Amino acid sequence: MDISLAPNILTNIYGFPITNTFVWTIFLSLVLVGFFGVMRLFWSVVPGRAQSVVELLIGGGFSFVESVIGDYEKAKKAFPLVMTFFIFILLANLFTFMPGQGAISIKTEGGSVSLFRAVMSDYGMVFALTMITVITVQVIAIIVNGPLGYLGKFINFKSPLSFILGVMDIIVEFAKILSLSFRLFGNIFAGEVLGGVMLFLMPFVVPTAFLFLGVLSAVIQAFVFSVLTLVFISQASEKIN
Amino acid sequence: MDPVVFQQLAAGLAIGIGAVGSAIGEGYIAGKALEAIGRNPEASDKITPLMFVTMAIAESTAIYALVISLIILFG
Numbered sequence: 351m352d353i354s355l356a357p358n359i360l361t362n363i364y365g366f367p368i369t370n371t372f373v374w375t376i377f378l379s380l381v382l383v384g385f386f387g388v389m390r391l392f393w394s395v396v397p398g399r400a401q402s403v404v405e406l407l408i409g410g411g412f413s414f415v416e417s418v419i420g421d422y423e424k425a426k427k428a429f430p431l432v433m434t435f436f437i438f439i440l441l442a443n444l445f446t447f448m449p450g451q452g453a454i455s456i457k458t459e460g461g462s463v464s465l466f467r468a469v470m471s472d473y474g475m476v477f478a479l480t481m482i483t484v485i486t487v488q489v490i491a492i493i494v495n496g497p498l499g500y501l502g503k504f505i506n507f508k509s510p511l512s513f514i515l516g517v518m519d520i521i522v523e524f525a526k527i528l529s530l531s532f533r534l535f536g537n538i539f540a541g542e543v544l545g546g547v548m549l550f551l552m553p554f555v556v557p558t559a560f561l562f563l564g565v566l567s568a569v570i571q572a573f574v575f576s577v578l579t580l581v582f583i584s585q586a587s588e589k590i591n
Numbered sequence: 592m593d594p595v596v597f598q599q600l601a602a603g604l605a606i607g608i609g610a611v612g613s614a615i616g617e618g619y620i621a622g623k624a625l626e627a628i629g630r631n632p633e634a635s636d637k638i639t640p641l642m643f644v645t646m647a648i649a650e651s652t653a654i655y656a657l658v659i660s661l662i663i664l665f666g
Binding site for chain 2: 353354355529532533535536537539540543567570571573574577
C-alpha cells in the first residue's frame with residue numbers, strides 16, 4: 351500500500367506543483383458554481399422539484415444558524431460563510447464515494463498517480479479553511495470590542511490570576527487552529543486509510559460496513575466544522591465585559 | 592533493536608492509549624442520549640443530531656492520536 355500524508359503531485363506548471371487534490375478542488379468548485387448558477391438562471395416564483403430541494407436546504411440552514419446565533423441580523427451576516435463551508439465540505443467528502451473515481455490514474459515521473467483524492471485529506475486545504483474561520487473570528491472580535499478592548503482580554507495586570515487567564519486565552523486562540531483542522535483532516539484521512547487497510551485484509555463484504563461509517567463521518571464532520579465556525583463567530587460577536 | 596520496531600511500537604501505543612479516553616466519553620454520551628430518549632421519546636429527533644455532534648467532538652482527541660500515529664508511520 352502506498353499511503354502518503356502529502357497529496358501526490360501530478361505535474362508542474364512553471365514550477366508550481368499541481369496536486370491531485372488541487373484538481374479535485376477546482377472540479378468541485380466548478381460543479382458547485384455551475385449548479386447554483388443554473389439554479390439562479392431558472393429561478394421562478396413557483397418552485398420546481400430541484401428548486402424546492404435547494405430552498406429547503408438553504409431555508410433549513412438559515413433557521414438553524416438563526417437559532418444558534420440568536421439574532422436575525424447577525425445570522426444574515428454569518429450565514430453565507432457557514433453554509434458555504436457546509437456545502438463545500440459535504441460535497442468534497444461525499445464525492446469520494448463516487449464509484450470508479452479511485453481507478454483513474456495517470457503516469458508521471460514518480461510512477462502512476464491517482465487523478466483524484468479526497469480533498470479534505472490534504473492538510474493544506476483544511477488548514478486554509480481553518481485559517482479563514484480563525485481570521486474571520488479575530489476580525490469580528492476586533493470590530494465588536496475595538497482594538498484596545500480586545501487586547502485587554504489577553505493582557506491585563508489587575509491581578510496575577512487575571513494575567514495568567516489572559517495568557518491562557520492566547521493559547522486557546524492558537525489551539526483553535528489545531529483542533530479545528532486536525533478534526534476534519536484526521537477523520538477524512540483516517541477514513542481513507544481504514545478503507546484501504548480493510549480492502550487489503552478482506553476484499554469482500556466487510557469494507558461495505560466501513561463505507562457506511564465513512565458516509566456517516568463525512569456528513570457529520572462537514573456539519574461539525576461549520577457549526578464550530580458558527581459557534582466561534584457567535585462567541586466573538588458578543589461584547590467582552 | 593531496529594529503529595523501525597520502535598517506530599511501529601510508538602504508533603501503536605499512540606493510538607491505543609489515545610483512544611481510551613474518547614471511547615469512554617462516547618459511550619457516556621450515547622448512554623445519556625438513550626436515557627433521555629427513553630424518558631421523552633418525542634424529543635428523539637432533536638437529541639439524535641446533537642448526540643452525533645457531541646460524539647464527533649469527543650472523538651477528536653482520539654483523532655489527534657490517530658493523526659500522530661499516522662505521521663509516525665507514514666510521515
